[in-house]
Amino acid sequence: MKTSPQASVQSSLLIHQAIPEFQDWLSRRGLSSETVRRYHMDIRQFSNWLAMNSNGPVLIDEITTKRLEGFVDYLSKERNCLPRSVNRKINVVSVFFQCMVKKKYLLENPAEDVERMKVPDIERTFLSKDEVERIIGAIDHPVIHYFTMTMAYTGIRVNECINLTKDDVDFDANCVRVINGKGGKNRVVPMNLKLKEQLQIYLAEHRPQTDSLFFFALKKTGTVSAQYINRTLKLACEKTGIEKHVTSHFLRHSFASYLVQKDTHVAVIQRLLGHASLKTTSVYLHVRQEDMQDAVNRIDF
Known part of the structure; x- marks a missing residue:
């Protein structure tokens, strides 16, 4: 299991300090304002959960794969999110860490090894x-x-x-x-x-x-x-x-x-x-x- 490496090219950021940089990065990639807004909501939820479970601010290079798996458990067991919703949120978190790697705050993405939940095949209802x-x-x-x-x-x-x-x-x-x-x-x-x-x-x-x-x-x-x-x-x-x-x-x-x-x-x-x-x-x-x-x-x- 991977963990985020302690070594990084730049000084590490607290996650709430990294979120504005993430939003700016998303906007410059040409994503719509609605997509940026939804990404921000998901990463903010993750940040709030980390702060609640750590009794304080968290540096991004302290976030391990194991902690991310705890977030998956929180979403699925405490918030009763459906597998598709859990996977979407974890994917957003992974994009966040991808941004941090590109910005040289991290060397690796700790979300890469997080197992996604199996989504049951449910045939959708449609109108005649x-x-x-x-x-x-x-x-x-x-x-x-x-x-x-x-x-x-x-x-x-x-x-x-x-x-x-x-x-x-x-x-x-x-x-x-x-x-x-x-x-x-x-x-x-x-x-x-x-x-x-x-x-x-x-x-x-x-x-x-x-x-x-x-x-x-x-x-x-x-x-x-x-x-x-x-x-x-x-x-x-x-x-x-x-x-x-x-x-x-x-x-x-x-x-x-x-x-x-x-x-x-x-x-x-x-x-x-x-x-x-x-x-x-x-x-x-x-x-x-x-x-x-x-x-x-x-x-x-």
Whole structure:
């Protein structure tokens, strides 16, 4: 088992002194402000846990693999975090130490040898075509109605949809441009012709008079929030009698699942969703019981 070496090129830092340097390093790597914010929350949680368990400030070169394993136990046993959440936090801590190594405060990353928790394979729930149509139809607020329609027809993330500007929705090129999406990446998503027609109606008849540059804008705030979207989706489900716990991510997930049912090549779905690897996209490849029945019915020895 490795421990952080006591020798370092520069004088060691207290972890709370290192956090601002870590944030600056993340920002200069081109990560979005939201990603930097989430990384900061996770590393701050780790720092607070260390201080609580050490009765005082901790130098970064005093943090060993064993102490990190104690943090894993704390998250999983005391905070009851799910394995996926624990792994995400440990990955953030590992990136933090990677930064400290690059800045010559440490020679090694003590998080490298921390075992990640096994994540059970849980097939995700998705909405059927009928359920998507019923939910969108039940949303009376015009801005949110067209917002959810855009998510359902493009599969973009809720924050990507929130950040769309009027220039990003290109009716001439029939596409939606996602700028600085997850991981700071850009991508172009083709626009369904039905969606194009509906969004033109939205601009002409329903978008409030506002100076906001955002494509989806409320008159009062000039934007929309993910919380408001999720609250509206919950009310739409209650109105239509859909008992699933639907959030905005369900629209993205259902977009992918519907394309799978239409026999769309997984590489195309990967590009549309903006996934870095096919492994991430594979969680959407549902195998339904009726599909398996149909498959075995084709056997004719």
